[in-house]
Amino acid sequence: MTRIHDMGGRFGDGPIPLKKIDGKVVDDEPAFKTDWHAKAFAITVASASVGKWSIDKGRFFRESLPPKDYAKFDYYEKWSSALINLLVERGLINREDLIDITKKAKENNLKVSQVTDEHQDVLKAKDVAITLGRGGPSAREVLHSPKFRVGQEVRTINYSPNKNIIGGHTRLPIYARGKKGTVILHHKGHVLPDASAHDLGDSPEHLYTVEFLSTELWGEKDGNQKDTICIDLWESYLI
Amino acid sequence: MSDKKNVEHNYDDHNHHNHHDHSLLPEEPELRVKAIETLLLNKGIINSDTVNELIDTYENKIGPRNGAKVVAKAWVDPEYKKRLLKNATKAIEELSYTGRQGEHMVVVENTPEVHNVVVCTLCSCYPWPVLGIPPTWYKSDEYRSRTVREPRKVLQEFGLELDLNTQIKVWDSTSEMRYLVLPMRPVGTEHLSENELESLVTRNSMIGTGLPEMPK
Numbered sequence: 001m002t003r004i005h006d007m008g009g010r011f012g013d014g015p016i017p018l019k020k021i022d023g024k025v026v027d028d029e030p031a032f033k034t035d036w037h038a039k040a041f042a043i044t045v046a047s048a049s050v051g052k053w054s055i056d057k058g059r060f061f062r063e064s065l066p067p068k069d070y071a072k073f074d075y076y077e078k079w080s081s082a083l084i085n086l087l088v089e090r091g092l093i094n095r096e097d098l099i100d101i102t103k104k105a106k107e108n109n110l111k112v113s114q115v116t117d118e119h120q121d122v123l124k125a126k127d128v129a130i131t132l133g134r135g136g137p138s139a140r141e142v143l144h145s146p147k148f149r150v151g152q153e154v155r156t157i158n159y160s161p162n163k164n165i166i167g168g169h170t171r172l173p174i175y176a177r178g179k180k181g182t183v184i185l186h187h188k189g190h191v192l193p194d195a196s197a198h199d200l201g202d203s204p205e206h207l208y209t210v211e212f213l214s215t216e217l218w219g220e221k222d223g224n225q226k227d228t229i230c231i232d233l234w235e236s237y238l239i
Numbered sequence: 240m241s242d243k244k245n246v247e248h249n250y251d252d253h254n255h256h257n258h259h260d261h262s263l264l265p266e267e268p269e270l271r272v273k274a275i276e277t278l279l280l281n282k283g284i285i286n287s288d289t290v291n292e293l294i295d296t297y298e299n300k301i302g303p304r305n306g307a308k309v310v311a312k313a314w315v316d317p318e319y320k321k322r323l324l325k326n327a328t329k330a331i332e333e334l335s336y337t338g339r340q341g342e343h344m345v346v347v348e349n350t351p352e353v354h355n356v357v358v359c360t361l362c363s364c365y366p367w368p369v370l371g372i373p374p375t376w377y378k379s380d381e382y383r384s385r386t387v388r389e390p391r392k393v394l395q396e397f398g399l400e401l402d403l404n405t406q407i408k409v410w411d412s413t414s415e416m417r418y419l420v421l422p423m424r425p426v427g428t429e430h431l432s433e434n435e436l437e438s439l440v441t442r443n444s445m446i447g448t449g450l451p452e453m454p455k
Contacts, residue, residue, distance in 0.1 A: 008360030008411065010384040016376050016396050025397055025449070027442055031298045031372045036269040041372070042293040043276050046285040055415075059362055064250075064258045075363070075378045077268045080275055081261035088260045092284055098263040105265050105274040118283035125288035128296060135338035138415040167250035171413040173360055175387065187343070187416060198250075207414055218388055227407040229387050232414035 001160060002174040003167075004070045005063035009175040009218070040076035044083045049123035051090045055136060056197035060169040061086050140204035142189030147206065147235055152183050154210060154238045161237050162194045169197030172237045176229075179216050184230065185209035192234055205235040302371035305336050306419060307440035309369055310451075313346075314424040315433045324348060327419065331369060341368035341417050347410065348421045349447075354405050355420045356394065356447030358386040359412040366417035370445060377446065387411055397448045420447040428454055 007013075019026045032038035048058070061082040063070070070078065087093045104110055123131060148154055158178030162168035171193050187207040195203035211230045215223030264271045279285040309331055313320040323330040327344035331337070344366060347355040359365065360383050365373040376382055386393050390407045394400075401407065410418045422444040428436060431454060443449025 005361055007380060007384040008358075009388040010380075013381040013384045016381045016385075016393060017379050018376050018396065023398075025443070027374070027449075029374045031302065032294070033375065034269075036272045038294045038298070039276055039290065040268075040272045041297070042290040043272070043279055043285055045293055046289050047279060050284045061258065062362065065261075066258065069261075074268060075375070077271070080268070080272050081264075084261045084264060084275060085258050087279075087284070093278060093282060095260060095263060097278060097282075098260060101274045101278045102264055104277075105270050110273055110277045112277055112280045112287070115281060115283045118286065122283060122286050123289050124286060125292040128289060128292040131339075132296065132301075133338040135340070135342040137342040139343065165250045171361060173411065173413065175360075176411075185345070187414070190343075190414060193414075207416075209416070211408075222388070224391065224407070226404070227390060227409070229409045229411060231411045232416050234414075 003063050004067040006174050008173045037076045040080040040083075044079050046123045047083060047087065049131070050119045050121045051086055051092060052121070053086055053090070054191075054196040054199075055138075056169055056191070056193040057199065058082065058086065059193070060197040061089075063169070138191040139187075140189045140191055140202055142204050142206055146186055146188075146208075148183050148186075148208060148238060150183050150186055153180060154183055154208075155180050156210075156233065156237055157239060163236070164195065164200060165198055168194060170194050170237075172233060173231070175217060176212060176231050176233075179212055181210040181212040181216065181231075183208045184211045187232070190234070192236070194234075194236075207232060207234055208238070209233075210238070297367075297372050301336075301368060303369075303442040303445065304437075305334070305371075306366070306369035306442075306445045307437045308334055309336070309346075309419070310421060310440045310445060311433045311437035313421055314436055320421075323421070331419075336368040338368055340364070341366045343414075343416045344369075344419060345416050346419050346421050347408070349423050351423075352404075352406060353408055354401055354447065355408045355410060355418075356386065356390055357410045357412060357418045357420060358383060360384070360387055361411075361413060364412035364415075364417065366419050369419055370442060374442070394448060397443065399449060420445050422451050425451050425453050 062078050156177055156179050160170055161172050162170045189204040190207040192203040192205050195201055209230050210233050211228050214227040264274055313323050323346050327346040331344055349355055363373055363378040387409050390409050439451045441449050444451045
């Protein structure tokens with residue numbers, strides 16, 4: 001099965017929440033709508049330097065929030081909640097810390113103390129530009145040759161592909177399981193999220209973009225005869 | 240026979256505490272973030288200058304004007320366009336846009352026959368070095384759920400009516416590949432400079448949910 005984040009194709013969501021003036025889309029949203037959005041973003045990015053979780057693990061913790069929270073939370077509430085859960089899992093903070101800081105927050109008594117012993121891996125302001133500029137490439141060498149070639153017809157597996165962990169992270173959306181498509185791009189080897197999200201190493205595999213007919217995914221009635229959907233899929237997702 | 244093997248490997252059974260710890264924090268989001276920030280500063284896990292630097296970077300330095308420069312250059316320089324379509328990561332690096340959430344770039348070109356639109360149904364993957372932080376609508380359930388199933392209706396809500404003969408290609412960003420749409424250069428812009436063209440390139444035109452502006 002799947003988790004609540006895997007919502008491609010779902011029915012019931014209303015109009016796209018766009019700002020419109022006189023019926024015309026106005027695109028003037030700033031990078032961060034509120035100060036706390038900006039803070040939630042920045043503390044998450046900064047904490048990863050110490051927590052050393054992979055991008056896949058970060059995603060997995062967001063999508064593993066209880067479904068009721070996931071559905072209710074604003075985007076940056078998901079980020080900040082997942083961050084806390086990651087920090088506890090990594091042992092960098094504990095539940096007593098959370099209970100204590102919550103007490104202080106409710107007493108309006110949040111104080112930043114003079115920190116004399118910063119963690120050795122803390123991200124420094126002077127290193128922000130170079131760290132972001134370097135990023136975290138996911139390309140890895142894979143020794144065996146690719147199983148599929150561009151132009152080849154493939155089919156996705158029809159179950160959750162995480163081989164190691166039931167309910168584990170994967171990037172094969174449920175709407176594209178058991179479907180037939182055509183390989184249109186081969187991106188060579190990339191870290192497998194299904195492993196990386198669970199601290200199981202990179203386990204790189206060949207990565208492909210597979211193009212599906214809209215009618216293959218949604219049926220003749222709901223699909224569109226002309227349109228296609230292109231999805232990046234790892235080799236073990238395909239047969 | 241029992242299902243022992245499976246049970247041992249079931250993520251939720253073994254980790255049922257991990258994903259609920261956030262509920263110990265204040266419910267109100269602004270106070271919750273303030274509490275986490277204070278805790279992390281006091282623990283020496285984050286540094287306040289770094290937090291400010293990160294915010295300043297994405298508020299003032301990295302945003303969709305970067306992508307607009309890439310598009311305008313591709314419109315005026317056919318050799319650059321070739322390099323961009325062949326190896327987007329390298330071609331974008333020529334303009335010094337690199338790194339986080341743009342490590343592996345693919346540029347997809349709109350033509351009279353094909354219109355490309357980018358979504359991330361599973362989360363909110365988006366090419367930060369060229370477009371910055373994604374707007375709220377891109378991260379919304381509505382955009383994530385509907386774009387793969389009914390792209391034409393979604394694009395109509397953006398005011399974009401495509402010819403029925405135009406194929407729509409939806410790119411669901413499920414990996415670390417990041418997609419940037421190269422929109423078609425508006426007609427009647429032959430006399431415009433690269434800088435003037437750049438000002439016509441909208442954020443939505445590079446996601447595929449809009450077209451470039453027409454020259455005034």
